[in-house]
Amino acid sequence: MNALAQTLEKKIRKQLKPFTAAEAAAVTGLSIDEAKDAVDDLMKRYACRLQLTENGDLIYDFGQRLRRRDAKSFAEVRQDILNWLWRAFKVIYKAWITVTLVVYFVIFIIITILILIAATSQRGDSRGRGGRSSAAGINLNGLFELFFSIFRWNTRGGGMRYRTDRQGYPYRHYQPRPGVIDPDKKNFIASVYDFVFGPEPVKTDPLSNHKEVAEYLRTQKGVVVTAELQALAGWDAPRADVFFTDCLARFQGEAQVSENGAVYGQFDQLLRGTGYLQGGQIEYYWDEYEPEYELNGNKSGHNLFIGFMNLFNLGFSFLFASGLITALVDNAGMSNSSGDLVSLLAFSAASSGTISLLLGWIPLIFSLLFFLIPLLRWFKIRKQNRLRVQNNIRKRLYKILFETLGQPKTATEITHRVNQNGSVARLSEKQVAQNMETLVLDLKGETAVSESGQITYAFPLLTLELSEIERLRRERQVDSSLGNITMDEEV
Structure with a gap:
């Protein structure tokens, strides 16, 4: 972090409030351009949200405390x-x-x-009687x-x-x-x-969202709005705002304001390249359904056999741990001095703590855990699957919102559109209405009452950003050519 950013950091630590670039210049004595550079440097280090006023001013909000982007809560x-x-x-x-x-x-x-x-021995007996062996070799x-x-x-x-x-x-x-x-x-x-x-779930790359955004920018003329980040990752507005500034810092982007007041990021550096390397895969949030949480993923026959084996071990280990094996042998009429293996083990279990531990308590604890762990996981999996179904419903509604560009729609209209895909479970109008109430809060939406008396859900910020970014891309001329190679040396 350079000296200008350190100067600004000392000032804002004393009063962590949202500020503009002009205020940053005023409290530090830096020029406005230097203050902007210092803020950009701070955004690389700390989480920040960008806010835009109706007069076109950018406000930087680092929260109630400076939180490093790589820090964990x-x-x-x-x-x-x-x-x-x-x-x-x-x-x-x-x-x-x-x-x-x-x-x-x-x-x-x-x-x-x-x-x-x-x-x-059987083959030897057959040869001894003059017969021919037809036994196949054992692999x-x-x-x-x-x-x-x-x-x-x-x-x-x-x-x-x-x-x-x-x-x-x-x-x-x-x-x-x-x-x-x-x-x-x-x-x-x-x-x-x-x-x-349980089976191992599919692991995700912690940088998958960053790679996806980088590839998206390379295919979309190097500009993006927060709404598109939400379409890719499904985040609510606060998380999308923080990720937007993270991308600005990570990929050397610049925050811009369009003529109609939409904040967008411009990433000219990402457009420079030879074109040989393949980037990340672009997959929208609504196309990434969450996997089903399984208890074990086994066939019922395997589960029955495994359960029987452990139940058998559990029963015998309990007999040794409790000393009941001795009474069982006595009831069967076996003598401890008869030399019988079972009698010997029973006598040893009764007289030796080591045998009782090895053949009793250790396998008993093992067998109990063998059943207890899946039982506890079953309760957790039930909760996870309920949440998974809810998240998958959210993904389907996200798709409708972005397809309609956030225009006002009633729950009836949204329900009709979301149920057009017959391969997935149908949603009721009540389910749609309940989820839309949550999405209104997450995506800074609005509710109103139509002339027919129905509640409509609108997302004006999403509408503005998506329409503006399309216009900006149509008007934007991009030259990503690297030109001729002027130096080629081995280093």
């Missing part, structure tokens, strides 16, 4: 800590699952070896692949596909990891992990 820091703890717990518990699966896999290997020995590649798949904790595959939820909204979804035996089916080990923690 207390709620965001707390959420980051909770997310980190959750990720750490998932790693620990998945390792716990892995150890459990390895133990059972060793048992399966022993059984397999016994089968191979029995098969070899162990699948067994080894199954073993190593236990340690692949990432349950998603490499591809991505579109799915449709029960309301008809399409969304992106990771392909599940294919099975070892049947590649067309979901991997069973991945199903075990997803049974507890």
Whole structure:
């Protein structure tokens, strides 16, 4: 940050109020041009909102305190800590699952070896009787692949596909990891992990909005209004205003005011380029439906088998932890000194805290968590899916508002237009009216009563900005050519 910006920062820290460039010049002694440069530098560092008066003056509002653009709020820091703890717990518990699966896999290997020995003995007996063996060779590649798949904790595959939820909204979804035996089916080990923690959601790039706006500017003659940022990201007016100033600082744009009083950003620097590199993908807010939150994404057969296995472990671990295994053995008429394996374990559990811990309490806690975690997630998922449906309705209404350029419309008219797409769930007029009340607040809209007595919803700022930006683009002449290369040296 240069010295001019530091001078202005010291002044506005003493009285954090909205100001104009002229006021910034007056309190610092800088020229108006220097004050504008200082404000631009401050906007690169701190979050700011731009306001336009009816007389065409720009007002800069840095809020009640200076907040760095890269700074996180207390709620965001707390959420980051909770997310980190959750990720750490998932790693620990998945390792716990892995150890459990390895133990059972060793048992399966022993059984397999016994089968191979029995098969070899049978072939030897057949040859001894002069017969010919017709047994086919046993391929162990699948067994080894199954073993190593236990340690692949990432349950998603490499591809991505579109799915449709029960309301008809399409969304992106990771392909599940294919099975070892049947590649067309979901991997069973991945199903075990997803049974507890659920499938991994599609991750978004934290800079996706910035890349999208940059590409949009390159295709729209380098000018944009706040309403278009809302169409791309779905933000309310305050967040869109802050993001607008962030783009001005990030991409070296300039805030301009049109003849009819619309604030727009002009980004000439973004238009300079060779044209070889591909930018971000432009996708409007209403085309990005939120994915459905799933409990595990498994087939019912997988869930039943996994649940049965854990219920079996839960029952036996409870017997060892509570000491009931001894009473069970006594009731069955087994003697502790008979040498029977079950009797020996029962006697050891009753007399040894270590055996009780290893065969009782540890697997008991594991099995309880195995059921408890999905149960708690189920309550959270119900809430998330209700919010997701509400957000998808909001996206559909956004599309109507921008298609009609924010012109006054009644709830009846909006309902008719929004239900023309028969592939998604129909909305009632009551649902539309309730959501429009919220959008009026978020997008600085207005309500009025028509001559027929119906409430109309209008968005004059959106109408002004969208009409003005189209006019500006028609009149704007852009020369993005770089010219001939005058120097070509290896550095």
